[in-house]
Amino acid sequence: MSDFFELERKCKQLKRKKLIKYSSIFLLFIILIGVAIYFITKPQPLKSLHTTKITPKPQPTKPTKPKVIVKIKEKNITKVVVKKVKVFIEKNITKPTPPAPTLSLDINLTKIQKIDNPKQKAKAELKTKKTNTQPIKKQTSILQNETITFNKALTLAKKYYENADYENSIKWCKLASKIDNNDERVWKLYALNLEKTGQKEKAIKLLKTYLKYKNSLELKYLLQRFENEKN
Amino acid sequence: MYENLIKEFEDSLNDEVFETISFNFAKKELEESKNNLRFLIGIPGTGKSFLLTHFYSDTTILSSTLTKEDIDKNLNQELIIIDEAQMLDNSLIEYIRTLADTKKYTFILSMHLREAKKILQKEHFKSRSIDIIELKPITKQEMIQYINVKLLKNNANHLFSKKEFNKIYKYTKGNFRYIKKFVKTLFELLDFAVSNNIQKHSKINSCLITMTAIKLGLENE
Numbered sequence: 001m002s003d004f005f006e007l008e009r010k011c012k013q014l015k016r017k018k019l020i021k022y023s024s025i026f027l028l029f030i031i032l033i034g035v036a037i038y039f040i041t042k043p044q045p046l047k048s049l050h051t052t053k054i055t056p057k058p059q060p061t062k063p064t065k066p067k068v069i070v071k072i073k074e075k076n077i078t079k080v081v082v083k084k085v086k087v088f089i090e091k092n093i094t095k096p097t098p099p100a101p102t103l104s105l106d107i108n109l110t111k112i113q114k115i116d117n118p119k120q121k122a123k124a125e126l127k128t129k130k131t132n133t134q135p136i137k138k139q140t141s142i143l144q145n146e147t148i149t150f151n152k153a154l155t156l157a158k159k160y161y162e163n164a165d166y167e168n169s170i171k172w173c174k175l176a177s178k179i180d181n182n183d184e185r186v187w188k189l190y191a192l193n194l195e196k197t198g199q200k201e202k203a204i205k206l207l208k209t210y211l212k213y214k215n216s217l218e219l220k221y222l223l224q225r226f227e228n229e230k231n
Numbered sequence: 232m233y234e235n236l237i238k239e240f241e242d243s244l245n246d247e248v249f250e251t252i253s254f255n256f257a258k259k260e261l262e263e264s265k266n267n268l269r270f271l272i273g274i275p276g277t278g279k280s281f282l283l284t285h286f287y288s289d290t291t292i293l294s295s296t297l298t299k300e301d302i303d304k305n306l307n308q309e310l311i312i313i314d315e316a317q318m319l320d321n322s323l324i325e326y327i328r329t330l331a332d333t334k335k336y337t338f339i340l341s342m343h344l345r346e347a348k349k350i351l352q353k354e355h356f357k358s359r360s361i362d363i364i365e366l367k368p369i370t371k372q373e374m375i376q377y378i379n380v381k382l383l384k385n386n387a388n389h390l391f392s393k394k395e396f397n398k399i400y401k402y403t404k405g406n407f408r409y410i411k412k413f414v415k416t417l418f419e420l421l422d423f424a425v426s427n428n429i430q431k432h433s434k435i436n437s438c439l440i441t442m443t444a445i446k447l448g449l450e451n452e
Binding site: 003004007008010011012014015 | 420442446
């Protein structure tokens with residue numbers, strides 16, 4: 001029995017090995033249970049709190065040719081209008097009235113859009129509010145804290161025009177045009193203001209520029225009247 | 232201190248018969264079989280040789296190293312028993328088969344289970360009616376009974392607990408020879424521990440059983 005102690009040592013070693021084996025299995029089992037419990041009892045966030053990215057479904061583009069052409073035309077129009085109006089304003093309008101804010105026509109025409117939709121209009125108004133708050137504040141000390149909308153600017157311009165304050169009316173016209181430069185009422189009022197301030201030629205040029213790209217019977221008649229009066 | 236017990240579990244063919252269910256069944260089948268060719272099969276250590284020596288003590292049991300001449304010499308008796316027959320040549324097995332076919336001689340061939348299966352699959356055995364008697368390993372209850380009977384003889388009962396019996400059976404798998412060897416080695420270790428005053432192993436414990444298993448190569452280190 002000389003190997004008794006050797007056998008004892010081996011037995012201990014074997015027991016240790018078994019202990020490690022079973023304890024590691026037990027530990028793994030506990031971890032697995034823990035993980036399972038965690039996933040079962042994990043509070044699921046409310047759906048409303050989720051910031052799910054809703055990718056807008058790509059709307060099927062109608063491959064109708066005439067519509068594409070119209071779009072292209074509009075784009076071309078915007079480019080040409082921007083250039084023309086810029087030149088026109090630089091030469092004629094902006095120079096005589098240096099303190100007045102630059103006519104927003106030149107800025108907004110770059111993004112010429114048909115703002116027939118009331119939602120789009122509101123968006124555009126908000127944009128102008130953000131980008132052009134400072135000049136508005138300078139101009140209108142009364143309405144410093146009020147939000148300037150297209151309609152407000154237009155009514156003020158009309159009121160100034162009715163009160164024969166043409167310079168202020170022109171300012172409000174420019175402001176209204178920053179919000180929506182497609183509205184022919186602004187152009188009409190602006191032209192009428194120019195007429196009143198004795199700048200009929202400028203008014204004719206302005207109307208011609210507009211009528212080159214947009215159709216408006218009212219403005220056509222006004223242009224005719226101006227030209228007739230000139231002659 | 233445990234010398235008597237060590238001797239009690241020594242492996243010997245002159246041991247007292249411990250009749251298990253499988254043992255009795257095999258014995259009965261061997262006696263009642265009318266076939267001239269009988270196969271006693273089983274895994275090593277189940278007690279095939281023990282069964283043959285005890286129940287056919289008046290018959291010469293031939294070993295595996297026999298030749299044709301050795302068989303011829305024993306043709307004067309009707310029953311010829313060959314132990315460890317798995318070692319025989321194919322020609323010798325064929326010779327035994329032809330002798331058995333004469334119906335004059337009865338052969339009992341004792342062989343290991345694995346080899347027997349191979350031999351019995353051969354064409355000439357497949358086509359013949361032969362008796363195959365399998366000696367199965369003993370059950371756990373039989374093992375406990377066997378050990379307890381031996382312990383009682385030496386007034387040393389209650390040395391093992393149920394847990395220890397389970398462990399012994401797990402290692403020995405009901406192999407009779409292994410059981411005897413295992414318990415003998417276990418008592419040797421216990422005897423050493425007691426005589427050397429190793430308090431830790433003064434009684435049979437799981438460590439002593441594991442040590443025995445390691446010593447007999449039944450446990451991987």
